[in-house]
Amino acid sequence: MQIKKHGQYSCEGRNLTYIPTSLPSSVKILDFSFNFLPTLKRSVFPQLYNLQHLDLTRCHIHHIADDAFLNMKNLTTLILTGNPVSYFGPDSLNVLHKLHRLVLVDTGLYSLNVRFNNLTKLHELNIGTNNIQSMALPSFMIHFEDFNLLDLHANNISILKVNDTNILQQMKGNLTLILSRNPILHIEPGAFQNMYLRELNIRNAFASLDAQRDGLKALSGLNVGKLVIGSYRLDYRSKTSDGDLNGLCLINFEEIDSLHAGWSASELQCIVNATKISIERGNVRAIENVPFQRVKELRIVANYIPVSLELSNLETLETLVAIQTPYILIRGISDMPRLQHIDLSNCKLDTPSIFRGLPNIHSLNLSNSGSKYISKNMFNGLSSLEVLDFHLTTLGGLTADFEPFKKLRNLKFLDISYTEIIFWSAISFGSLNRLKVLKMAGSRFQGDALSYLFENLTSVEYIDISNCKIDSIAWRTFKGLPRLQQLLLNQNRLMVLDFVTHPNLKDLSLLEVHTNNIASIPLNILQNLPKNLTVLDLSFNPIDCSCSQINFILWITSHQQIFPQKNNILCKSQSLESRHKTIDFDVESCEHIRRLTIVTSICAVVLLVLASVLAYRFQFYLRYGYILLKGYRTSRQQEWSYDAFVIYSSKDECWVMDELVENLENGIPPIHLCLHVRDFEAGKAITSNIIDEGIMGSRKIIVVVSKHFTDSSWCRFEFEVAQSWLVTQGNPNIIIIILEDVEEEKTKKVFGLHKHLKKNTYLKWSSNPINNMRFWIRLRKAVIT
Template sequence: MMKFLFYTLKHSDYHRVSLTLNQTLLLRYCSCNMTAYCKIGGLFIYILFFLVQHGIGEECTQIKKHGQYSCEGRNLTYIPTSLPSSVKILDFSFNFLPTLKRSVFPQLNDLQHLDLTRCHIHHIADDAFLNMKNLTTLILTGNPVSYFGPDSLNVLHKLHRLVLMDSGLYSLNIRFNNLTKLQELNIGTNNIQSMALPPFMIHFEDFNLLDLHANNISILKVSDTNILQQMKGNLTLILSRNPILHIEPGAFQNMYLRELNIRNAFASLDAQRDGLKALSGLNVGKLVIGNYIENFMLKTSDGDLNGLCLINFEEIDSLCAGWSASELQCIVNATKISIERGNVRAIENVPFQGVKELRIVANIPVSLELSHLETLETLVAIQTNYIYIVGISDMPRLQHIDLSQNRVHITDCCENYFKRMPNIRSLNLSNNGNIYLSNNPFSGLSSLEVLDFHQTTLKGLATKFELFKKLQNLKYLDISYTDFTFWSTVSFGSLNRLKVLKMAGNHFQEDALSYLFENLTSVEYIDISNCEIDSIAWRTFKDLPRLQQLLLNQNRLMVLDFVTHPNLKDLRLLEVHTNNIASIPLNILQNLPKNLTVLDLSFNPIDCSCSQINFILWITSHQQIFPKKNNILCKSQSLGSRHKTIDFDVESCERIRRFTIVTSICAVVLLVLASFLAYRFQFYLRYGYILLKGYRTSRQQEWSYDAFVIYSSKDECWVMDELVENLENGIPPIHLCLHVRDFEAGKAITSNIIDEGIMGSRKIIVVVSKHFTDSSWCRFEFEVAQSWLVTQGNPNIIIIILEDVEEEKTKKVFGLHKHLKKNTYLKWSSNPINNTRFWIRLRKAVIT
């Protein structure tokens, strides 16, 4: 508890602190026992009174522009000073204001409506409302007010409506004589025992409503109604839910009331019977009688409502009342009759004289056969199970018929049931059973403007290709969920005045939808939701230039290209929620109707991938046209992890796009660089390829030569005259591989070097000269040979220095300079003695 109080203290407002009272209470509490417990308890009481004085709730919030604020249920104990002085409507209900005085309210000169429902008000001081003299509505419902200051209400000269419901009042002994502009006084749900009004209310010229419902009024005397008799306004008097036992005859004699509500106002059926008779001479515009459903009383005998014959009324509204044939005679002069949850089995023999509107709602099973009611304009018989419609005929002024929600089954509808009634403008047969259409169902109903069959199974519609042909004036047609399948032969083309067409929950065969709306040039609203439509042809809406609202919800659509048709330029609302739309191409979005202000894409499997970034950006930038933007969800494999499209991370796509661009540029640069390097070092690449190829096949070949000679063609004379002569003609003879002699004709030079030269020979003899270092082929052959022999692990290269070569030139050949530094080589000399030793050493090097 202490934790809670400290928490609420933290969130409270600290205006108008009264430390003296709190300190006094704390000292008195702790004077009894200065123990630790007493100190904790004293602190508890201190905080409690602090919170009571200063409130523990949040401030008020503006709920509408133009000065409407709500502080409902904030646990406030004061009117927040943060409220602007321009506030006009203030809901301060369900707070804590035990005492109303001027200091409670800031100056609110513009305040017109104040609701203080259930604020625990006990005391209202004289100056309570001085800071809000322009009030027109004051609601004090549910406050146990024990004291009203003598002039507390009298300062409200402009008050029109005063509500003191459930305030514990026992009488109207309250001074409000200055409220001469008062129009409504609601003092229901109190303990008032008399409906007598104060004499000063005679001067309330605009007074028009007195609500005394749910009080304790048991007797109505003539003296109680004297003031009402003298008030000349069109007064509404509500006496419902009072335990009336007796009404003194003459109490309402020659009185006129706009409305009298005596529903459930009598303590018994006997009191009701006598009370209705005591209302003799009353003139009332609307009489509300009957019983609420929870207190429904069964009739015990006929005649309980015969007293109605003594009352002059224009309109009667009956709830849960039983009617006998004789009692119905008492209402024949009424112009508007409403019987709800009643007991009327048949009304065909009731001689209604001037009835204009007849409503029968939730009645027990009734036989409906009406004719020759020449004044009837509206007939409503709804929510009546198993109504039996015999026929309705010969009522020339009848314009509106509502027979919905009756589970009715009709055969040969509708010409046989509605005869000789040329002025019928609306016919509602919705929410019924099966209705079988006749061959010419709407003959004689050419004035129909509204026709409603929704949620009623229509039979025979498929064969009536021109059943609507005669309804030239029809403006509203609802055949939704009628279990009908449309074929291409069905058309609404003759309904050239039709504005609203609802046909949701039906089916279309083949291309029927493409031809269904031909010539409907006046249609403004079409609903074809839940029809399992997976595609719509471009030409479907070509004849609908005035179409403003199109509903295609709960279908299987994947594309919306048809919306860009030029004839849909006036389209303002498009609903396609719960379809299969994953994305809309940019060219479609750019060509949507210019007047489109509402687009419902909710509950579609939107593709939230970077490939649809244009579509997602369009949704984000046009959120104002999406009424359910939080229900536009991204497609996901997991049902529990779907995200809002408007929350999609567009920046991640931008990062991916930038990364892709950079990667692509890098790839192109690398490709160009690789191409350049390949071209620049094509020789070495080819060399590497040949080397690899040779390595893979080396172990599968046998040597064909003892040595492969690498030399420059400019040194060919020495090679042929000296090298070949001494090695091949010596003993034993050494078989040399020479490119000029032993390479296979037609074969690539590089392949010959590898296959015949390097791989086909045990040793490699390199003749180094100035010409050798200048030859690219010589350099290539040496590098390949060197790399090859390194992989083999055998020192099989024999170097012959044919002539002195500058060190710089030897460095031009990759690995030659290093090889000469680390390995023994032979040097040719023109001295014969030295040459003899040369040949011996060379032959030995080749053979071993």
């Protein structure tokens, strides 16, 4: 059982053989069609005293007992369509005193011998598609004061006699009589004399054209509000002739609705007093100078042949519709002061002089009408025009200033979609300041034309610029649209929607951008969307479903109510078949990745900080380690340039220059020393000079130790690098000179110096000349060997 709305239940097509007892007593509407209830009796139905509408269509009902409906006396509608009922209990329907509508379509009735005399509140009786041969009504129906519809369609009524309509003659009210699809051969003259019907439907109600011709004449004296005639299908085998519809001249009707009927000039004279004329799928060749007296609405739909219209001076005409016709020659639509609506859509038009003297025209539809040249004076005199529709009509003759439209000061609706107009930057709708709806899908824009097109359209509420190959929209485009509520930009090439945050779009309630190239919308745009936006169509865009767009995807998921096609918002994929819904994207997987990224980033930062601290703490060792490595890689690629590299403090430079250099370089043989103050290459890094020129470019290293030496960071650095380098070479090439006594604690400040002094022989400078002579001999020997 399905609940459709409050109080409405459906058990349609469930193959049930009983009415469920679980139905609440409050049910008002029950659809139990297409089930199996061969016999209706009281026990079949639970107590449903509030039930008003019961549909038992095609439930295989054969037998209806007297007490069948006792549990639902408040029924107002009973539908028994398609049940082969062979027995109605004498009072089975009479208990339904409140019944308004009784449908007994296709129930096998041969006559109205069913007792329903107590249904005095009945409004409608539909007994179509049966085998009834007479339309005579039971006499008790005279008392059915509210009865207004008798549907006898598709029965077997062939003859209508005067006696058959006696009850109808006496019944009061606006009655609709449907006799369509009956094989009527004869109507007795006078059968409908002086009768008034709200509507008479005799479409396909005659067995032949001859029977129709005579039957229409036999309806003489009938007064009817609406007369429905013609055929449901066009019979090419039937030969029509002028005068087939002349019998209409004997019938008084307000409206006529014709389908598949031919109309000659003489037959048109029979409808001159009608107020509403509809001729659909007819064979009308011309409507020219027909003296219509009261016509308010004239409709010509899908005429099979070209038709010529001359409709001047019809002072009562308010609506003209001539649509879906291969070719219409309009010789004149002029001097009709009450004409308000013209629809000439889907027609090939020839309009040499048209639309003159129509001061009250409100709507004009020329859509899907081939090609049309818009002359400068085409809309002259149409100052009241509010609706103008040209969609799917190729327009030519428009100038840059849109001169023809500027005269339409009251225009509220303009549709120029797919009219092949190309807009240049100079074109503007600025003069149409009362326009509310603008449709221009399929248009083309040159340069920045779109940026200026909508200037001063202060009343526009709806704009459609879909399928215009727009790839971007400038911020100023919506500058003059303070009331815009609905914007359609479907089937374009947009990638961004930043223009939506324009202050003039604050009242926007609907935005359609389906089938564009939008991959994502930044969070700042989403947070500043118009507050009134209730519909956003993003379907069929290549949405980027990656974790980098997690905020956008979460926003879509949490705002599903504003997406009319949420199941068509699909993730970008190479294959259309493999594209999945954005709302089904696994957000939790991104959360795991994000957590992992955060943890990894924190660890990386911690390691970086730790490495920086360690690098700062051990920068000295890192520096000379780098230098050592560099020197090792290039050690075998260069020759010695010096005999010895002297490491000393700049404060001991006098002793070095006066004593050391003087005795070694000027002696025999001369010893070439490397001094930083003299031999280091200018512009080169100090550390590189120490390695390249000093340590690696010299066979020996002389270290002059003094108090100044132990206090110098450069001296300490040079000694430690030299010591490490020479250790890797395996040669004891360091010669230490103690220039002055240094405290043991200070020697320990220099890495490796104290240990070296303990394990290796060193030279000590003395002021005694005899000792100094021995000092120079030993030093020269140490350097040369």
